[in-house]
Amino acid sequence: MVNFADKLTNKIKETGNPTVMGLDPMLDYVPASIRRQASLEAADPAEAAGLALYWFNQQLIDAVVDLIPAVKPQFAYYEQYGVPGLAALQKTITYAQSKGLLVIADAKRNDIGSTAEAYSRAILDQTSLGESASQSFIGADCITLNGYLGIDGIKPFLDQCLKGGQGAYILVRTSNPSAGDLQDLVLNDGRTVYEAMAEKVAQWGQDLIGQSGYSSVGAVVGATWPRQAEKLRQIMPHNLILVPGYGAQGATADDAVASFGPDGQGAIVNASRSLMLAYKKQGLPADDFATATRLEAIAMRDDLRDALKRAGRAIE
Template sequence: MAGIREKGPLCVGIDPHAAMMPALFGKAGPEAAAKWGVALVERCVGRAAVVKPQAGLFERWGSKGLAALEEVCQAATRAGLIVILDAKRGDIGSTAEGYAEGYLGADSSCPCDAITVNPYMGVDTLEPFVSVAEREGKGVVVLTRTSNPGSKDFQQKLIDGEPLYLHVARSLGPMIDRLRGQDTQWSGLMMVVGATGPAEAARVRATSGDALFLVPGYGAQGAGARDALAGFVKRPGGLEGGVVNASRSVAMPDSAKGAASVKDWERAIDLAITAAQAELVEAARG
């Protein structure tokens, strides 16, 4: 939490959309994605503490895309940034063990501090991730109340009078305790709780206690800073309780689209990251 408290709660999403890749980094593909991703990591240093590479947008290019993802994660790790790998893995125990060791294990070629996981198959499928995270001092980020429009299809269905997302949040209590940090009350068991549902975020917070939130939906998806922080809690230094992701609005802002040089692109990205971080920090002050 130290880096987040120092710089602010912004998490910069590294999403190499093929149709939106800046031409400055070459033709859209794995090599351009690696160059762009590493360059974005460099712009985050000193401005944001957390990055979130989107695995699926690298995986579309096969083994070369995976190599590009590894390069970006390695660069972010060397730079001292917190890396949340957005991979949304989820499977039965033995398969989940492979995912967990492959990404959270000490020898991972794609190093990250936490990975997003899907709880749909049950709490037992999360155990391999939590076990490796507990051993390695890392985190697990569970999809809980997401920001996409279709989240209502399942997550808001009532079971015994409560929406499914609250049942998911409540079921994670023991894992929250297991991954609680030694130097902070916050847990490395995180939850994805979208900024597009601030009232729901407050309900999840009341249920989940000390779980940190990964909050998508801020920026390009339309949610403002105050909505993004709806599930945070008041502390002496202001609101805290997670990180707020912004991808296109800071990594591919309109001001960067017409950049004539890498230097121009860097200036545009610096301004976008700084502005988003400042807006979130101001909102966190209450």
């Protein structure tokens, strides 16, 4: 069984690209031609929406499958379309994995121990249906978590990662403007709350360090805060870092580079809207969205590689 950090590191080396594509679709991102076709095949508008989202995602995946190591569907975007939306999420994940991509389930789950076990079954593993049957809902390679409840709510996922080779990214310093409301509060020992969380992540990930030198337990650190990211990389030298905030949220490749290790590994930069909606930026018709996404993915890859070179952290 291969450790998630090793799987991801290998895929990044193979593609030469530390990008994860966010798959956070809204129905109005999908070209009218696809929506029309979905309406013809579906029984009702909700089912048509689910079908349209799935086909949209399929084409996005096909457009970049040789270029990127992983995709990151954000669950809210599927939940908002109800059961047909969640069926689209499920099919999207199965499709991405069938093409060899790693899937990071961006669910930010958090709860007490017994409930965290149920989430771990739902998103990383499977659930017994009695007798010989079992149900796999998401079966992702990795999940995002919120550590506010402490180790109880994290442990079931760590156990699953040890057993099944998955990974988990825990929120440390998020990319949004109000991240500091709670995360920047200063403790009586001089650390910030997010630094304290980073120390927990370093500790929780100790048993899951792979041959790459990185742990399958990682941290979410927004590219929008490069100075904090430099410090967090020092606190968590062996943890994977998931870097949101590049592109639509305003951070540059140079900002994102702060989260990489000295070997140019250990981090992956997310882009969702800037990749999915590249056709708008490029002034192309919606029907050309997949081509536009491919061009944007190449540009982002080159942008990150150049920034890593400038920072002396080039991917080997």
